[in-house]
Structure formats: C-alpha cells, structure tokens
Amino acid sequence: MLCSHFVHHLRACAKLSSQSLGQKLHAQIIKLGLQQYGPLPNSLLEMYGKCGVMGDALQMFDEMPQRDIVSWASTLTAYNHAGLPRRSLSIFAEMWEHDRLQPDHFVIASLVKACASLGDVRLGKQVHAYFVRSPFYDDDVAKSSLVDMYSKCGFPHHARTVFNLIRVKGTVSWTALISGYAQTGRKGDALELFSRMPVKNLLSWSALISGLVQSGHGIDAFSIFMKMRKETDHGIDPFILSAIIAACANMAMLELGKQVHCLALALCLDSNLFVSNALVDMYAKCSDLLAAKSIFTNTRERDVVTWTSIIVGTAQHGQAKEALSLYDEMMLDGVKPNEVTFLGLIYACSHVGLVSKGRHLFNSMSKDYGIRPSLEHYTSLLDLLSRSGHLGEAEELLKTMPYEPDEAAWAALLSACRQHKNTKVAVRVADHLLCLGPKDPSTLILLSNTYAAASMWERVSKVRKLMSVMDFRKEPGCSCIELAKESQVFYAGDSSHPMKDQLLGLLKELDEEMRKRGYVPDTSYVLHDLEQHEKDLLFMDIVWAACMLHASKLP
DNA sequence: GTAGGGTTAG
Incomplete structure (x- = not known):
C-alpha cells in the first residue's frame, strides 16, 4: 500500500520534473528503510533521470542489488534526457555483459531515439534490423520511434514505409512522419498527410510549421500558423513562437518580425530563452543590430546560443573586433562556446583579415574545448587563409585536412588565387579541379577564365567542351x-x-x-x-x- | 520503464 503510494508520487515528480519534491520522497523512503524494496529503486532512478539529475540517477543504478530490464531502460531514458545519446548506445552491449539481458521494445525505442538525436541512420538501421528479428517486432511504439528516426535523418521515404506498418497510428506517429516531410522540404506530402490526420494537437501543428521553416518555406509556415490561430483553440507556446520568429529571420522580414515580437510581449513569452534567442537572431538577420543588442542585453540568463547569435550577427555586419570582444565577455561569463560559436568567430576574422587570431581560435577549439573541427570549420579557415592571400598555406590545408575537399572548396581557393593574381597557384588548383570533373556551372566559368588569363587556350577549349555537353543553366542570383x-x-x-x-x-x-x-x-x-x-x-x-x-x- | 514540436552556422 505504502509502496504503491511512493511509486505513484515519484512518477508524478518525474512527469513534472520536480526534483525537490522527488528528493523529499527519497528521504522519506530512506527513513522507512524501503530504498531497495520492490519497484522503488527503479522509480527513484526514473525520477532522477527525468528531473535531469544524472549523477543521482546513476548512483541509484550502481547501488541496486539487482537490476532488471526496467532499470536498464530507465537509465537509457536518463541518458537520452541528459543529451548523452552516445552513452545510451553503449548500454546495448553492457546490458548483456553485466546482467545477461536482451533489449525489449522499451529499450529498442530508446536506442532508436538515441540514433535519431545523433542523426546516425546507419546505426539506426542496425537497431531496426535487431527489432524486426526480436520477439517485439510488432510493437507500435517502437515503430513510431523508427518513423521519427528516419524522419530526423532525412529519409522520409523509409519513415513512410515503417509508418504504413503501424497498426494503431497515434498522433505521435503521424506527427513524426509529417515533421520528416516538412523538414526535407516535401511540402506537398506534408500538407496532404496533415489534412488526412484524424486528431491534431499543438505538437502536430508545431511540427508542420517548424519543419517548413527549417526547409525554407517560411511563407507557407506563416499561413499555416494563421490558419491554426483562426481554426483551433490551441494556444501559442514558446516552441511555435520561436519557429515563427525564425521564419521572419530567414526571410529578412523586419516588420513582420516586429509584429511577432509584439505578440511575444502580449503573451508574456518574451522572457523565454528560446524566444529571446530567436529574437536576437531575427533582428540581427534583419539588419537591426541595435534591436538585436537590446534584446541581448535584456536577456538575463544567457546561454551559448544567445551569445553565439549576437557574435554571429555582429560579425556579419562587419564589426569583427566587436564580435571578438563579445567572445571574451562570454568567457568571462563562464559560458562554454560550441561549434557554431567558432564558425562565427572564424568568419569574423576572415572578413577583416585577422589571420593569426583565426588560426589561434581554430586550434583553441579542439585544444581547449575538445570540439572536433567539422568540414565547415576547415572551409571557414580556408576562406580566411585564401582571402588574406596565404594561398600556399590554404592549398596545403586543403590537401592535409581530414575531410575530402569538395568542388566548392577547391573553387573557393581558385577564386582567391585569381583575386590575388597568383597565376602559378591558380593554374595548379585549376588543373586539380579539372581532374575532379567539375559539375557546377560557376566552377566551369571560373576555370575557363583562369586558363584564359594564363593564355592556356587548349585548356580553355577543353572546359568549353565540358560546358557544351552539360545542361548549362545557372540559378539566377536574386x-x-x-x-x-x-x-x-x-x-x-x-x-x-x-x-x-x-x-x-x-x-x-x-x-x-x-x-x-x-x-x-x-x-x-x-x-x-x-x-x-x-x-x-x-x-x-x-x-x-x-x-x-x-x-x-x-x- | 518506450515514440512526436523550439533558438545559433552553412
């Protein structure tokens, strides 16, 4: 009787993320000497996991005299919740090694979720394969998690295949699939499915709207938002509001953005961190840097996104020194930069030719913060080196970096060679590009001009031949x-x-x-x-x- | 004990 009372209350704390109440219950349980009784250890583990107290959740796990499949599943959920999907995945092997337990459908769904948040479709497919051969192959929730995983990884077609196999399709399954279509820009499919969806809630609308924003269909997202306001009783929450603000930002529609800002004020949602971060970005993208700074200044609890948004915004308006000093302030504030912050900072250096500062930041990223530079970081550093005329170093970096440089990367270097009138390096880079078999029309124009400038007419005609056999249409700039x-x-x-x-x-x-x-x-x-x-x-x-x-x- | 929506770059 007493035990089920605690289970019930602990579950409520987990749901409401109420850590302090959960801890009080834990204290009572210890006083009564019930901490290892029946389902209570698992309930405590679940509560700490869902409240985001990873350390205490793990301590519960370690101190359990006997762990069952529920203990493992709750630990997995805790890791997912804490944003540690890699740790979740390593559990797969440990379950068997330590306790001789095979994953059930609960564990499978969580593993799939971990793959989804990593965007790792290869691993996701392996878990999928394990699932279909397991005794739980018919579980609808696990299938729904697969729909979400394929959607998040950009494979809405696979998501659809799994979706069709779900027997009782709930709102969650529909939403996951619609989100996949919307995010990959398959507007027609997303809208068609949405209209056929039997029960829609706020999350379904939100998934459609934010998916469309992410794939660049801001206008459609906006009109669906208006439709939701008109036709339903759903309120507006910070999630949907930040998506709408991002739509204004992406379309550089300042007046509309200001109106949405007023809406946020009217709904008292402007103090939400996601909303204020979106506002900082929106004003910066709409070139109202003063407004962006004012939102930034008035944001009390700034996180890495708040800082990164203002740094990138400032850098993009040519105020590189200011962007770099904002970075210093950020560090004084004790906020850890992430990979996007460094992209913004190197970008800032690139646009004012601060070569050594840029190099220093690039190195600091992995040395001081353990962030592995991505292809984008290398591209950004390359841009810095080539713009500033360090062409040899740029070429060297292109050859030695741990990523395969693509046509665009080589073309960027070539373009810089031409700007710095370095014909020798230009021709070498052009020859390399030509071997790669360039496909972008602008690369071919660049190549043709490089060879023409060096009076290498044979190669000019070779490039022209390549141009003539392909469908030579360049998207007009606008x-x-x-x-x-x-x-x-x-x-x-x-x-x-x-x-x-x-x-x-x-x-x-x-x-x-x-x-x-x-x-x-x-x-x-x-x-x-x-x-x-x-x-x-x-x-x-x-x-x-x-x-x-x-x-x-x-x- | 499992599954769905949000902000920063490109």
Missing part, C-alpha cells in the same frame, strides 16, 4: 528587400520592374559617383567572351541590390 510593407525580389538580368527607369537612373548616378571617387568595377572575373559594355551591364546587377537599399531609405 536579392530581396522589404519596401513599404511589400517584399521586392530582383533577379540578375531582370528588367521587368515597374520602376525600372527611375532605378536605372539612380543606379547610373551611383555608378558615376563611384567612378569619380576612383572605384572602377572589376569585371575581369566575368566570362571572357563578353563585350566590355555587357560586362558593365552585369556589374549593374551587382549594385542593383545596393541601389534598392538606398532607395528604401528615401522618404
């Missing part, structure tokens, strides 16, 4: 700005704008002003067989966006 509550999009070579004549006039004025001050456009990187006036016209496209920005500031 710029987008918000002007009087409307978004204006301009494509390169676009001449359909109703204000074309006024715009071109202003553009010409700006161009003349630039030339007067000694800024002559460098058109040498444009395709070589264009006439000079055609090159100038192309250049006009490049300043088009700058011109529009200017126009938007006119009264």
